[in-house]
Amino acid sequence: MCGCCCRRLLFHCCWTLAVCLSVWMDSAHGIGVQLIPQNPVVNQSVTLSVTGVTVTIRQFSWYKGSSVDTNNQIFNVIPQTNSVTHGRQYFSRASHFPNGSLQISGLVPTDQGNYTVLIQTIETSAQHTVLLTVYEPVTSSVISTNNKEPQENGKVTLTCSTNNAEKILWSKNGVSLPPGLSLSADNKTLTFSSVSRSDTGQYRCEASNAVSKTISDPYTLTVNYGPENLRIKGGTQQVTSGNPISLECSADSVPAPTYLWKLNWTVLEFQNNKLNIQQATSENAGNYTCIVTNSVTKLSQEISIYVTVNENDPNNNPIGTGHIVGIAIAIILVLALVTALIFLLGIRRHHSSSKKDTKSTENGHTSAQGIEMDEAALQYSSIDFSAQRGLQRNEHVVPPPDNTVYAEVRHK
Numbered sequence: 001m002c003g004c005c006c007r008r009l010l011f012h013c014c015w016t017l018a019v020c021l022s023v024w025m026d027s028a029h030g031i032g033v034q035l036i037p038q039n040p041v042v043n044q045s046v047t048l049s050v051t052g053v054t055v056t057i058r059q060f061s062w063y064k065g066s067s068v069d070t071n072n073q074i075f076n077v078i079p080q081t082n083s084v085t086h087g088r089q090y091f092s093r094a095s096h097f098p099n100g101s102l103q104i105s106g107l108v109p110t111d112q113g114n115y116t117v118l119i120q121t122i123e124t125s126a127q128h129t130v131l132l133t134v135y136e137p138v139t140s141s142v143i144s145t146n147n148k149e150p151q152e153n154g155k156v157t158l159t160c161s162t163n164n165a166e167k168i169l170w171s172k173n174g175v176s177l178p179p180g181l182s183l184s185a186d187n188k189t190l191t192f193s194s195v196s197r198s199d200t201g202q203y204r205c206e207a208s209n210a211v212s213k214t215i216s217d218p219y220t221l222t223v224n225y226g227p228e229n230l231r232i233k234g235g236t237q238q239v240t241s242g243n244p245i246s247l248e249c250s251a252d253s254v255p256a257p258t259y260l261w262k263l264n265w266t267v268l269e270f271q272n273n274k275l276n277i278q279q280a281t282s283e284n285a286g287n288y289t290c291i292v293t294n295s296v297t298k299l300s301q302e303i304s305i306y307v308t309v310n311e312n313d314p315n316n317n318p319i320g321t322g323h324i325v326g327i328a329i330a331i332i333l334v335l336a337l338v339t340a341l342i343f344l345l346g347i348r349r350h351h352s353s354s355k356k357d358t359k360s361t362e363n364g365h366t367s368a369q370g371i372e373m374d375e376a377a378l379q380y381s382s383i384d385f386s387a388q389r390g391l392q393r394n395e396h397v398v399p400p401p402d403n404t405v406y407a408e409v410r411h412k
Contacts, residue, residue, distance in 0.1 A: 030054065031119055033130040039210040042107050042136045048115055050100040050128075055121040060100040063116040064089040066129045072116075074102070107134050137212040139163040141205050143219035149296050152225040156192040160205030160216065169206045197223045197254070224296040226253030230303040232290060238308045245277040245307060249290035260291040285309040 030052035040046035050060075057079055063072040073087025079098045095103045100119055104111055112134040118127045141162035150156045160168055168187035170177050182191040192199055202218040234248040249259055250273060261268040261275050264286040268275070277284055285308055293300040 031117075031126045031128045033115075033117060033128050035130065035132065039135055040107055040132070041211050042109060042134055044107055045103060045105040046107060046132065046134075047097075048102040048104075048117070048130060048132070050117060050119065053100065053119060053121065055123055057098075057100055058120045058122055060096075060120065061087075061118045062094075062096070062102045063087075063118070064113065066114045066116055068116060068118050068127060104132075109134055109136065133210075135209055135211040136164040138165050138207045138209055138214050141165070141168075141207040141214050141216040143203060143205055143216050145219070145221075150192075150195050150221070150223055151297055152197055152223055153194050156195045156199075156221070158190040158203055158219065158221070160188050160190075160207065162188075162205075162207040162214065162216075164209055164212075165207035166209040167207070169208075171204050171206070173201045195221075195223050197225055199223055200254075222254065224254050224294070226297065227251035227257045227292040227294050227299060227301045228253070230290070230292055230301050232288075232303055232305050237306060238310060239280050241281060241309055241311050242279050245275070245280045245284060245309075247275040247288060247290075247305065247307075249273045249275075249292065249303065251292045251301065253292065253294050255294070255296060257292045257294050260293070262289040262291065263287070280309045282309050282311075 032051045034049045034051055036047040036049050059076065059078045061068070061076040062074040063069065064074055065072040071088055074089045074094055075087055075096065076085040077083070077096050093105045097103065100117060102115065102117070112132055114129055114131055116127055116129040119125060139162055141160050144159050144161060145156060147154065147156045170183070170190055172178065182193065183189065200221060200223045202220050204216050204218050206213065206215045229252045230249070232247055232249050234246055239245055251257055259271065259273045261270045275288065287304055287306050289302055289304040291300060291302045
């Protein structure tokens with residue numbers, strides 16, 4: 001019988017312990033702490049509100065930390081008597097409510113951490129730990145760089161400087177970053193291992209936490225390159241004397257380059273990309289060289305063009321088109337006039353020849369006699385000037401030899 005009593009007593013004790021443990025577990029499971037507001041901000045107040053207590057609270061204690069060590073106690077409260085005992089972690093900004101809640105006013109960053117509450121009821125006791133995060137507004141974000149004048153293929157880093165941010169996002173020209181860029185673990189630093197001209201654009205960083213957000217002013221990343229692809233346009237290689245010479249030099253370059261013009265190795269006064277000479281002379285002919293320099297990359301390139309100054313038309317025509325047309329018309333008029341004159345003269349000669357033929361027919365005999373008489377007159381009119389000179393000087397005159405030829409006439 002004694003053994004039976006012992007067994008009954010043991011069963012009763014086990015049942016009682018199980019009930020108590022069940023009640024404690026239910027109580028422990030039901031207790032919670034809710035932060036009001038959920039994201040407390042520095043200089044504001046927060047209430048660590050106890051929830052899930054369904055029976056009368058005999059006393060409760062709050063601790064700074066995750067354990068109910070006496071050294072961590074803030075205070076102990078007996079609601080029925082409103083008795084409060086301050087612990088080693090007590091501070092004046094901490095206060096309590098009858099339902100076991102803790103309120104902290106005028107939050108400071110050092111208030112952040114774990115807080116534990118121990119609740120004792122008429123039935124059991126339970127504890128719960130909660131993490132208090134004290135948020136500070138995110139400070140203004142600013143983008144800085146390690147290379148203010150980056151050159152193509154160089155290394156560039158952009159850093160987003162801010163405080164109290166839990167998350168940092170980057171954007172380029174208002175949209176998300178293109179793939180292939182490198183970000184640090186905290187997203188504060190954006191790195192270009194080999195920057196290219198396509199990376200040129202406006203970058204922003206957005207820093208945020210649970211209570212605030214700031215977006216930086218845009219940072220314009222300018223990638224410097226060049227000069228390259230030099231060209232001269234707007235000019236001709238041949239001009240006429242007195243006409244203008246106009247040349248324009250251009251190149252692909254960032255920043256905009258400086259220009260220098262030379263004529264046959266002589267530096268000209270033109271210091272921009274345009275060269276203008278109002279009235280060209282033979283002295284302006286020659287080789288024009290445009291020298292382009294980038295002030296950041298320190299690179300220079302040059303391009304040349306030869307300009308010929310002609311005294312006449314630049315196409316080597318001695319006269320203009322208008323003059324050619326005028327001359328052609330004049331030639332046609334002259335030919336027409338000459339043709340008309342030849343035609344008229346031909347008619348006149350034909351008429352004159354007809355009259356002469358008629359007169360010759362009528363007076364043919366007379367004309368023949370006249371011709372014979374003229375020939376005789378010419379023979380008797382011959383004058384021997386040498387004989388006359390001899391007579392004048394009283395010189396001896398030798399009679400000319402008798403050259404008369406006698407002909408013998410025989411009659412048969």
